[in-house]
Amino acid sequence: MVHHQNKAIREGDNPDLTAERVTGTFDTHSMAAQIYNSEAHARRRREITEIIAKRPELHDTKPFPFMTREEKILESSRKLTLITKHMNEIIEPNNSNEMFHLNNEVLGIEGHPMALHGIMFIPALTAQASEEQQKKWLTRAINREIVGTYAQTELGHGTNLQNLETTATYDVATQEFVLHTPTITGLKWWPGNLGKSSNYAVVVALMFIKGKNYGPHTFMVPLRDEKTHQPLKGITIGDIGPKIAYNVTDNGFLGFDHYRIPRTNLLMRHTRVEPDGTYVKPPHAKINYSAMVHVRSHMITGQAIMLSYALTIATRYSSVRRQGQIDTTQPEVKVLEYQTQQHRLFPYIARAYAFVFAGAETVKLYERVLEEVATGNVSLMADLHALTSGLKSVVSHYTAQGIEQARMACGGHGYSQASYMSEIFGVAVGGCTYEGENMVMLLQLARYLVKSASLVKTGQSSKLGPLVAYLGAKSDSTSLIDRTPTTGFAEYVKTFQHIARRQTLKAADKFFGLMEKGEKRPIAWNKSSVELNRASRLHTRLYIVEAFVRRVEEVADPRLKEVLTDLLHLHVNYELLDMSTYALEDGFVSSSQLDYVRDQLYFYLAKIRPNAVSLVDSWEFSDQELRSVLGRRDGHVYENLFAWAKASPLNKTDVLPSVDKYLKPLMESARASKL
Ligand SMILES: CCCCCCCCCCC/C=C/C(=O)SCCNC(=O)CCNC(=O)[C@H](O)C(C)(C)COP(=O)(O)OP(=O)(O)OC[C@H]1O[C@@H](n2cnc3c(N)ncnc32)[C@H](O)[C@@H]1OP(=O)(O)O
Numbered sequence: 001m002v003h004h005q006n007k008a009i010r011e012g013d014n015p016d017l018t019a020e021r022v023t024g025t026f027d028t029h030s031m032a033a034q035i036y037n038s039e040a041h042a043r044r045r046r047e048i049t050e051i052i053a054k055r056p057e058l059h060d061t062k063p064f065p066f067m068t069r070e071e072k073i074l075e076s077s078r079k080l081t082l083i084t085k086h087m088n089e090i091i092e093p094n095n096s097n098e099m100f101h102l103n104n105e106v107l108g109i110e111g112h113p114m115a116l117h118g119i120m121f122i123p124a125l126t127a128q129a130s131e132e133q134q135k136k137w138l139t140r141a142i143n144r145e146i147v148g149t150y151a152q153t154e155l156g157h158g159t160n161l162q163n164l165e166t167t168a169t170y171d172v173a174t175q176e177f178v179l180h181t182p183t184i185t186g187l188k189w190w191p192g193n194l195g196k197s198s199n200y201a202v203v204v205a206l207m208f209i210k211g212k213n214y215g216p217h218t219f220m221v222p223l224r225d226e227k228t229h230q231p232l233k234g235i236t237i238g239d240i241g242p243k244i245a246y247n248v249t250d251n252g253f254l255g256f257d258h259y260r261i262p263r264t265n266l267l268m269r270h271t272r273v274e275p276d277g278t279y280v281k282p283p284h285a286k287i288n289y290s291a292m293v294h295v296r297s298h299m300i301t302g303q304a305i306m307l308s309y310a311l312t313i314a315t316r317y318s319s320v321r322r323q324g325q326i327d328t329t330q331p332e333v334k335v336l337e338y339q340t341q342q343h344r345l346f347p348y349i350a351r352a353y354a355f356v357f358a359g360a361e362t363v364k365l366y367e368r369v370l371e372e373v374a375t376g377n378v379s380l381m382a383d384l385h386a387l388t389s390g391l392k393s394v395v396s397h398y399t400a401q402g403i404e405q406a407r408m409a410c411g412g413h414g415y416s417q418a419s420y421m422s423e424i425f426g427v428a429v430g431g432c433t434y435e436g437e438n439m440v441m442l443l444q445l446a447r448y449l450v451k452s453a454s455l456v457k458t459g460q461s462s463k464l465g466p467l468v469a470y471l472g473a474k475s476d477s478t479s480l481i482d483r484t485p486t487t488g489f490a491e492y493v494k495t496f497q498h499i500a501r502r503q504t505l506k507a508a509d510k511f512f513g514l515m516e517k518g519e520k521r522p523i524a525w526n527k528s529s530v531e532l533n534r535a536s537r538l539h540t541r542l543y544i545v546e547a548f549v550r551r552v553e554e555v556a557d558p559r560l561k562e563v564l565t566d567l568l569h570l571h572v573n574y575e576l577l578d579m580s581t582y583a584l585e586d587g588f589v590s591s592s593q594l595d596y597v598r599d600q601l602y603f604y605l606a607k608i609r610p611n612a613v614s615l616v617d618s619w620e621f622s623d624q625e626l627r628s629v630l631g632r633r634d635g636h637v638y639e640n641l642f643a644w645a646k647a648s649p650l651n652k653t654d655v656l657p658s659v660d661k662y663l664k665p666l667m668e669s670a671r672a673s674k675l
């Protein structure tokens with residue numbers, strides 16, 4: 001038996017796909033260890049996949065696209081119950097990475113009745129509840145004795161938290177908070193699993209004590225009777241209806257009618273209200289935004305995974321789809337041979353790797369900040385907020401674009417739900433909106449950049465933090481790309497730094513200039529905001545390139561290093577071409593240098609071509625996790641598309657009731673009128 005570098009090869013696979021795998025130059029298990037940050041975790045993912053493969057009760061009973069929303073929720077609840085019962089046989093206790101993988105395999109990306117419980121409810125209690133409160137609620141939440149969500153957004157306000165309408169008014173006499181929804185627009189609207197599943201929520205409400213508004217605070221709120229699951233008195237609650245995707249999750253609405261909770265249900269790790277109504281403020285005004293920062297930090301990896309789902313599907317399919325000829329004397333080619341197809345897919349493969357490496361760094365910083373904040377040190381909160389605000393926006397934007405490119409790369413079959421592309425797109429694109437609409441979050445980063453630009457302009461560059469230190473550095477007069485005998489990544493990084501620095505300083509100049517001309521600060525900010533957001537994007541894209549460079553430098557295995565270096569080359573050349581306007585406008589890069597960049601791009605498309613399938617196989621998604629007929633590991637697409645279509649509910653009978661009821665009489669009357 002031959003041992004191939006690509007571990008996805010099996011006998012009986014589509015030979016076109018096997019041929020791709022045979023050309024792979026690196027070990028896909030070793031690459032998986034890079035993607036998932038450790039050999040141990042990559043191995044555990046495979047073990048978990050194998051365990052699930054052997055347990056048919058954990059498999060989908062039919063393809064998701066053939067189920068109604070109600071059926072999907074029922075099926076998801078069935079599997080959720082099973083994995084809860086057998087969790088310790090499948091994953092290590094309390095291992096969130098393993099849990100994430102288990103969920104993706106068994107439950108999938110459309111959500112499940114306890115999605116927000118893990119994503120936000122437990123993180124909110126972990127970071128914001130006092131030890132006493134954690135004893136009361138966190139253990140029960142972890143044991144799944146209660147189901148919770150995070151209820152912040154309202155019908156009328158999601159972005160502007162200061163203007164939420166839900167109030168929590170302290171009643172000193174009874175030592176209770178009175179939660180109230182004064183208007184329709186004050187209804188909580190959107191929280192995941194609020195509609196039908198949760199019996200508790202961490203609710204964000206404006207806190208009033210003795211007539212004074214203390215702004216948004218977080219409260220632990222019982223919503224439903226723990227035994228009957230009926231809404232408690234004073235609570236109006238339900239599902240908000242079907243969405244573009246993510247429909248297994250029951251996003252909900254919630255209203256309070258003078259609903260009373262004890263004072264001790266205010267989450268009091270960092271903030272306190274004494275029985276007499278005295279307010280003890282937290283060490284940082286935004287410390288209670290931690291559940292949002294938790295999701296923003298982790299969603300970078302989640303988005304990279306969804307982008308990679310789409311790229312795995314499209315790249316495998318492009319290796320078995322033959323259409324047209326390049327050399328007319330030769331047979332039809334795999335569509336992956338077309339340069340346009342490679343240009344559509346490979347730069348996004350590079351981006352997916354770049355995003356997952358940046359995501360790993362972000363989670364590390366998040367965990368550090370979480371530990372520091374627990375000891376009262378809030379010094380890194382602003383840096384984390386700036387970084388995650390930029391990354392969630394840039395990564396979710398390009399992820400959605402990449403998935404759509406991957407769908408189109410699959411031609412007509414990409415439009416069928418058999419590809420699963422529409423669901424992947426629908427779930428991923430939600431990330432552009434949830435956890436802060438992308439424009440809004442880019443503007444949050446811009447505040448940080450403008451402050452940094454001020455330091456540069458006032459000669460205080462030494463005070464710049466490591467994420468923005470480049471803003472204080474001097475640029476070369478022109479880029480050295482193609483001007484040094486061995487152009488390397490350093491020349492590209494310096495070019496990206498120059499572009500981001502110039503845009504940041506220019507946008508800040510515009511903002512300060514408008515204020516000097518007499519505009520009020522918020523007006524000047526609004527008039528500069530497109531330019532400011534451009535700076536935020538360029539800064540974030542620079543960070544992503546640097547994270548990619550850092551990772552490639554760390555890799556020891558020469559085969560992995562070579563292919564990752566190829567991907568990095570592709571990435572930097574593609575990114576630079578994509579932002580070439582910025583590079584050209586002050587002459588930092590010349591058009592002849594861009595010709596070099598273009599040539600490099602085409603060179604690396606061709607160089608990556610033999611490794612394309614191995615690069616997507618390295619993510620090691622099982623067929624169960626991908627849920628795509630086009631993306632099957634074995635490449636047997638056509639016979640399975642036919643089987644899938646035959647299994648469609650519409651094909652259960654030859655003649656539909658709608659035909660009997662309407663079409664037949666219609667045709668009959670048309671025929672009769674002709675007589
Ligand atoms: C593989 C499969 C995976 C599938 C996965 C699918 C999962 C789907 C799950 C979806 C879950 C979604 C949940 C949600 O969406 S929850 C709701 C999220 N809502 C938001 O994000 C709202 C966005 N708005 C905000 O965050 C704030 O309003 C905003 C930050 C925009 C402003 O806040 P605020 O009005 O309070 O701010 P101020 O103007 O008073 O002050 C701004 C200053 O505050 C600093 N700041 C803000 N936030 C933080 C923070 N978290 N940490 C540190 N500092 C912060 C900010 O930098 C400003 O500082 P300066 O004044 O110094 O500039």
Ligand SMILES: Cc1cc2nc3c(=O)[nH]c(=O)nc-3n(C[C@H](O)[C@H](O)[C@H](O)COP(=O)(O)OP(=O)(O)OC[C@H]3O[C@@H](n4cnc5c(N)ncnc54)[C@H](O)[C@@H]3O)c2cc1C
Pocket residue numbers: 116150151152153156157158159160189190191192246251430433434435436437438439440443
């Ligand atoms: C799939 C999904 C899951 C969700 N889950 C939850 C959940 O579990 N819990 C929860 O509480 N919420 C949840 N949400 C709500 C989500 O967090 C909000 O929808 C999001 O924060 C955006 O707020 P908004 O809807 O008020 O948008 P808006 O603020 O109304 O945005 C509309 C437009 O106005 C622009 N805009 C708004 N303010 C500004 C500004 N200051 N400057 C410039 N432009 C601005 C935006 O850029 C956007 O273009 C979820 C949403 C989705 C889609």
